[in-house]
Amino acid sequence: MAKNDVVTDRLTAVLRPVRAGNGFEEALEQILRLLRLGLIPAGERLPAERALAERLGISRVTLRDVLKVLTDQGLVESRRGRYGGTFVLSRPEARGEAELRRRVGTVDVTDTLHFREVLDVGAAGLCASNGLTDDGAIRLRSALLATNEAPLGEYRRRDTLLHLTLTELSGSPTLAVHYAAVRADLNDLLDCIPLLVRNLEHSQHQHTALIEAVLDKDADGARDVMREHCEGTAALLRGFLS
Structure with missing residues (x-):
């Protein structure tokens, strides 16, 4: 493609x-x-x-x-x-606790995180269960490579594209549409907190394990890794809100 x-x-x-x-x-x-x-x-x-x-x-x-x-x-x-x-144009940076709390007032954080997890875990399981075409596997590996090579300021955008690629390859257009919506809400929150190198390194280890599980058609493994990955994001946000 x-x-x-x-x-x-x-x-x-x-x-x-x-x-x-x-x-x-x-x-x-x-x-x-x-x-x-x-x-x-x-x-x-x-x-x-x-x-x-x-x-x-x-x-x-x-x-x-x-x-x-x-x-x-x-x-x-x-x-x-x-x-x-x-x-x-480049979006102005919106960092800091005050901005995060302002944005939290416009979105149900718990619901957003739960819905994101359901869709991400579901997409990972579908991709692994159904298997990917050669083209789909190339797209997924390319998206993973792009996150590995991302400069710090580009990481979140490429992370988003990796997850969107997974939902698009799930075979459910409806899932992909809903994921795009909830991910946009999540990004509004994540943009307010700093990029932590150790967190990103851990995230990349999870991404790699996730893609390997999907390509190995290990649906349970893919779901488990994705669930842990989503829980890590939730914990990070809760930490900055506590």
């Missing part, structure tokens, strides 16, 4: 036709989720207006209103010319 096809498949889990009546609001929600997940990294371009409007099922006028809000918020910028378009 070509790289562009992989990106297109991944966007399908986030960008879907909106319901009539709330086109602007729902389109804004979906594109914000896309940015929170880091599916299109800073410096890269959003899909062309026509393609994006068609994917969301809205008019280009409505889409431009959405993009204006994102521009006003400093999340994207419009560039003219032959290689122009709407480009993603």
Whole structure:
């Protein structure tokens, strides 16, 4: 599968036709989720207006209103010319206990962590039970390698992409859609706490064991490793909230 096809498949889990009546609001929600997940990294371009409007099922006028809000918020910028378009800007860092507690007030942390664990564990089990195609195995190994090689500031984005890849390969588009949503909420919380090198090293050991279990079709092992991995993230967040 070509790289562009992989990106297109991944966007399908986030960008879907909106319901009539709330086109602007729902389109804004979906594109914000896309940015929170880091599916299109800073410096890269959003899909062309026509393609994006068609994917969301809205008019280009409505889409431009959405993009204006994102521009006003400093999340994207419009560039003219032959290689122009709407480009993603770096998100300002939002670190610290005060910001974490503010964001906690907008999300049910316990529910988010539980739902994330159910979906992640389920995806790992499905991938291992059903087995992966050669292309799927290559995608999963590539996502793991990308986390291993990630600079510190890129780690969380590539970690997100690894987990999204696993859910996409599970064979359940519905699972992938729900995971993208809950992961965006989780990332809003994780972005407020520091990156701890020892924690990331432990996380990478778990990632490696997880992928090995999936590729060995060891469903119980894959579920066990993923459950432990999710519990580690939950413990880290609870530590900063206590």
